Amino acid sequence: MVHPRVLRALSTPLLGHLDPAFLDVMNDIQTLLRVVFQTTNRFTIAVSGTGSAGMEASILNIVEPGDAVIVGINGVFGTRWATVVERCGGKAIRVEAPWGQIIDPAAIEQALNRSGPVKAVAIVQAETSTGAWQPLESIAYLCRKHDVLFLVDAVTSLGGVPVEIDRWGIDVCYSGTQKCLSCPPGLSPFTLSDRALASIKARRIPCQSWYFDMALIADYWAEGARAYHHTAPISMLYALREALRLVDEEGLLARFARHQPNSEALLAGLAPLGLVPLPPVGHRLPMLTCVTVPPHIPEAEIRMNLLSAYGIEIGGGLGPLKGKIWRIGLMGESSTETHVLTLLNALEELWIRRGYLSTPGVTLEAATQVYSRVVF
Amino acid sequence: MVHPRVLRALSTPLLGHLDPAFLDVMNDIQTLLRVVFQTTNRFTIAVSGTGSAGMEASILNIVEPGDAVIVGINGVFGTRWATVVERCGGKAIRVEAPWGQIIDPAAIEQALNRSGPVKAVAIVQAETSTGAWQPLESIAYLCRKHDVLFLVDAVTSLGGVPVEIDRWGIDVCYSGTQKCLSCPPGLSPFTLSDRALASIKARRIPCQSWYFDMALIADYWAEGARAYHHTAPISMLYALREALRLVDEEGLLARFARHQPNSEALLAGLAPLGLVPLPPVGHRLPMLTCVTVPPHIPEAEIRMNLLSAYGIEIGGGLGPLKGKIWRIGLMGESSTETHVLTLLNALEELWIRRGYLSTPGVTLEAATQVYSRVVF
Numbered sequence: 197m198v199h200p201r202v203l204r205a206l207s208t209p210l211l212g213h214l215d216p217a218f219l220d221v222m223n224d225i226q227t228l229l230r231v232v233f234q235t236t237n238r239f240t241i242a243v244s245g246t247g248s249a250g251m252e253a254s255i256l257n258i259v260e261p262g263d264a265v266i267v268g269i270n271g272v273f274g275t276r277w278a279t280v281v282e283r284c285g286g287k288a289i290r291v292e293a294p295w296g297q298i299i300d301p302a303a304i305e306q307a308l309n310r311s312g313p314v315k316a317v318a319i320v321q322a323e324t325s326t327g328a329w330q331p332l333e334s335i336a337y338l339c340r341k342h343d344v345l346f347l348v349d350a351v352t353s354l355g356g357v358p359v360e361i362d363r364w365g366i367d368v369c370y371s372g373t374q375k376c377l378s379c380p381p382g383l384s385p386f387t388l389s390d391r392a393l394a395s396i397k398a399r400r401i402p403c404q405s406w407y408f409d410m411a412l413i414a415d416y417w418a419e420g421a422r423a424y425h426h427t428a429p430i431s432m433l434y435a436l437r438e439a440l441r442l443v444d445e446e447g448l449l450a451r452f453a454r455h456q457p458n459s460e461a462l463l464a465g466l467a468p469l470g471l472v473p474l475p476p477v478g479h480r481l482p483m484l485t486c487v488t489v490p491p492h493i494p495e496a497e498i499r500m501n502l503l504s505a506y507g508i509e510i511g512g513g514l515g516p517l518k519g520k521i522w523r524i525g526l527m528g529e530s531s532t533e534t535h536v537l538t539l540l541n542a543l544e545e546l547w548i549r550r551g552y553l554s555t556p557g558v559t560l561e562a563a564t565q566v567y568s569r570v571v572f
Numbered sequence: 573m574v575h576p577r578v579l580r581a582l583s584t585p586l587l588g589h590l591d592p593a594f595l596d597v598m599n600d601i602q603t604l605l606r607v608v609f610q611t612t613n614r615f616t617i618a619v620s621g622t623g624s625a626g627m628e629a630s631i632l633n634i635v636e637p638g639d640a641v642i643v644g645i646n647g648v649f650g651t652r653w654a655t656v657v658e659r660c661g662g663k664a665i666r667v668e669a670p671w672g673q674i675i676d677p678a679a680i681e682q683a684l685n686r687s688g689p690v691k692a693v694a695i696v697q698a699e700t701s702t703g704a705w706q707p708l709e710s711i712a713y714l715c716r717k718h719d720v721l722f723l724v725d726a727v728t729s730l731g732g733v734p735v736e737i738d739r740w741g742i743d744v745c746y747s748g749t750q751k752c753l754s755c756p757p758g759l760s761p762f763t764l765s766d767r768a769l770a771s772i773k774a775r776r777i778p779c780q781s782w783y784f785d786m787a788l789i790a791d792y793w794a795e796g797a798r799a800y801h802h803t804a805p806i807s808m809l810y811a812l813r814e815a816l817r818l819v820d821e822e823g824l825l826a827r828f829a830r831h832q833p834n835s836e837a838l839l840a841g842l843a844p845l846g847l848v849p850l851p852p853v854g855h856r857l858p859m860l861t862c863v864t865v866p867p868h869i870p871e872a873e874i875r876m877n878l879l880s881a882y883g884i885e886i887g888g889g890l891g892p893l894k895g896k897i898w899r900i901g902l903m904g905e906s907s908t909e910t911h912v913l914t915l916l917n918a919l920e921e922l923w924i925r926r927g928y929l930s931t932p933g934v935t936l937e938a939a940t941q942v943y944s945r946v947v948f
Contacts, residue, residue: 198586206807207579210756212885244758245621245783248802252783280782374803380586382620382758382805404780406656407621407628424890426624427750429758431582432808509588514800 197529198378198439205438206380206431213428221437222417222428228440232354232377232448233369233387235361241417242436243370243384243408244429247351250370250384252280253408254318254347257388257396258368261285263315265347266307268299268335272325272514273349277318284404289314295517296326296474296486301334308342316345316367322353324375325514327486327523328475329357336364345392351375354385355443355528356455356483367392373432376455376483378528379439382432386410443528451528455482457566458531462524463487465540465563469547474521483527488520495519498546506542536563573905574754574815581814582756582807589804597813598793598804604816608730608753608824609745609763611737617793618812619746619760619784620805623727626746626760628656629784630694630723633764633772634744637661639691641723642683644675644711648701648890649725653694660780665690671893672702672850672862677710684718692721692743698729700751701890703862703899704851705733712740721768727751730761731819731904732831732859743768749808752831752859754904755815758808762786819904827904831858833942834907838900839863841916841939845923850897859903864896871895874922882918912939 211218229240243250255277259265263286267278270293278288289311291303304317317339321330332348339346345367350359356376361369367389374381388396388410396403396411403409407426415423443451459482463473471487473480480486489495495512496519502508511523526535540559547553587594605616619626631653635641639662643654646669654664665687667679680693693715697706708724715722721743726735732752737745743765750757764772764786772779772787779785783802791799819827835858839849847863849856856862865871871888872895878884887899902911916935923929 203583203585206582209579210574210750213757215879215885245625246802246805249621249783252781276782283778283780283782285780372803374586374806380805380807381589381803382808402659404659404661405628406652406659407625426622427748427757429622429756429808430750431756431811432758432805435807503591509591 202435202438205434208434210430225437229385233361237387239388243386247372247384254368255280256405256408257410259286266317268319271295271323273320298330298479314344316347318347320349322481324352327481327484329479329481376528377439379436455531458526461563461566462536464566465559468558485524578811578814581810584810586806600813609737613763615764619762623748623760630744631656632781632784633786635662642693644695647699649696674706674855690720692723694723696725698857700728703857703860705855705857752904753815755811831907834902837939837942838912840942841935844934861900
């Protein structure tokens with residue numbers, strides 16, 4: 197869900213992409229993005245493409261043909277990242293964990309010790325295909341120790357849980373607008389540390405991509421320069437500014453705090469339905485609850501019921517988890533008690549109608565108990 | 573300018589990118605894009621990026637390392653295209669013409685005869701940096717004769733002048749949404765002939781880009797398949813559908829016919845101000861009028877005056893034409909008699925105030941004479 201103020205911002209009449217009034221919009225976006233990324237990085241912008249464009253830009257700019265990147269793989273997005281590394285001529289060193297689990301920092305350390313020269317380590321903070329919440333601090337520490345760049349995918353996490361670029365020491369980080377920032381999809385917030393910028397400036401050959409070449413794009417976003425690169429997606433940038441203002445008005449910490457009880461209440465309510473969380477305790481994302489669906493439940497049919505009869509969309513499993521899990525997003529504007537209770541009510545009705553459950557009220561009771569413990 | 577219906581469409585609440593209701597939006601877009609591209613190409617979509625993304629996608633998908641592409645260069649965008657070819661490992665064979673002139677088909681034929689094996693010829697139909705309108709039919713003929721693919725940049729032309737994909741035999745064509753389609757920037761309409769698709773399927777190595785890999789993207793747009801690739805930019809696609817509906821309601825031919833007298837009236841009105849068209853007669857784009865500004869006119873200052881005092885934005889020259897020309901867009905919704913007369917009036921006021929002109933009324937008189945000849 198997107199706040200009405202963001203929808204209204206989308207329909208603002210257009211300005212030229214070099215109009216002084218529009219350059220102010222860009223400045224606002226940079227300032228606000230630095231707040232959510234918790235960084236002072238000068239290079240903090242929105243890439244003109246979705247989160248996957250940010251993923252591609254992260255590799256295209258850092259990796260030169262032959263460079264090795266250690267990629268943590270525990271779901272769809274780590275897998276995709278490794279593919280992107282290979283497509284641009286890099287060598288992907290895969291450090292795998294079962295889908296739903298996190299990547300063990302010890303496995304990353306082992307890879308760093310055993311591999312030859314490595315350019316970067318790439319880790320997904322919030323694996324959107326499994327709901328696993330990856331800790332980043334110790335991997336950041338290892339990257340510093342081995343003097344390699346640290347790349348983080350924060351597509352689903354940014355604005356929902358801490359993404360502390362400066363404090364942890366992340367060099368390249370990208371996100372998407374349509375997750376916890378509650379803006380429509382189409383842009384990828386992107387930040388580069390000075391270390392990453394220096395590495396880009398020291399490239400032997402230019403970035404394979406002209407569209408995603410951050411060395412060129414920097415000249416458009418840099419105050420003073422403002423050199424035309426490509427036409428900025430004006431309306432989407434209006435929307436992003438408004439969405440970021442809403443995040444800023446709520447306050448980052450308050451926003452993180454809001455996501456937590458809603459995901460706990462949801463999990464509590466799903467338990468009596470036999471829906472068990474996929475990731476282990478302590479590594480469950482608060483904005484994306486992934487649960488295993490028992491084999492006797494026709495999961496695709498129920499998801500279709502939810503959408504057509506209740507107007508609720510939840511995600512199915514991807515890749516090897518297809519047909520086995522549900523992915524329930526409670527992100528940004530959508531992370532509300534009303535959404536939790538409405539979904540639980542709908543599922544309970546479907547469960548009772550199909551004879552999977554006989555006692556009504558158990559899901560709401562479990563969820564309400566969680567909320568009664570929260571002090572607002 | 574963007575029609576209020578398009579602005580309103582932008583603020584439509586969001587759907588999921590695999591929601592059946594959203595898939596209908598995609599189907600509508602494909603149907604309507606086939607109308608403006610005048611094609612039956614099954615692969616006709618909107619790329620999730622601006623026109624420059626379309627340019628990059630055109631090369632990334634067609635060219636493999638070592639492939640040669642003949643690129644017509646008579647402005648910024650041909651130059652950029654050659655860079656994109658080289659960045660993805662291809663060999664750019666440059667066929668140049670002075671900026672403002674068109675590419676001579678005989679020069680393309682010579683290049684085809686003299687070069688070794690060539691994969692494609694890439695030509696900009698509407699060179700946005702000069703206002704030159706490139707004829708395509710004879711180059712299309714040469715491409716067929718030599719069995720090479722024909723790539724066309726129709727960023728500024730689509731919806732304003734004919735882009736006849738099927739009749740001329742164009743294999744790859746991309747555009748932008750913010751020119752004659754009068755939609756905000758952010759998407760790139762893109763179409764591939766069966767010949768181009770076959771060439772993509774026969775690639776020896778996969779596309780360097782994952783984000784722009786049309787073989788993968790095809791599975792999301794293809795009815796029946798709808799495989800997740802990247803999250804579609806929902807709001808922008810709402811806007812594009814509405815903008816295309818407006819084009820369809822007006823009718824392509826009526827839209828082309830509307831652009832012509834407005835550009836003629838503008839040129840007639842600019843003449844008494846000493847502003848002479850850059851491209852030769854017969855090769856002037858009706859949606860983008862480029863005129864040479866005499867050296868004694870402080871062009872940047874006057875453009876700033878126009879923006880701040882009259883709310884009118886016109887473009888300056890790019891690259892070697894910086895400071896030497898003006899680029900005046902009358903595209904789609906913005907191609908109106910009111911816009912022409914308002915701009916001429918503003919310029920005349922500035923000219924008189926600065927003592928470049930003494931007789932008031934000459935620009936409007938010249939423009940009005942053109943309109944009086946048009947039979948509506």
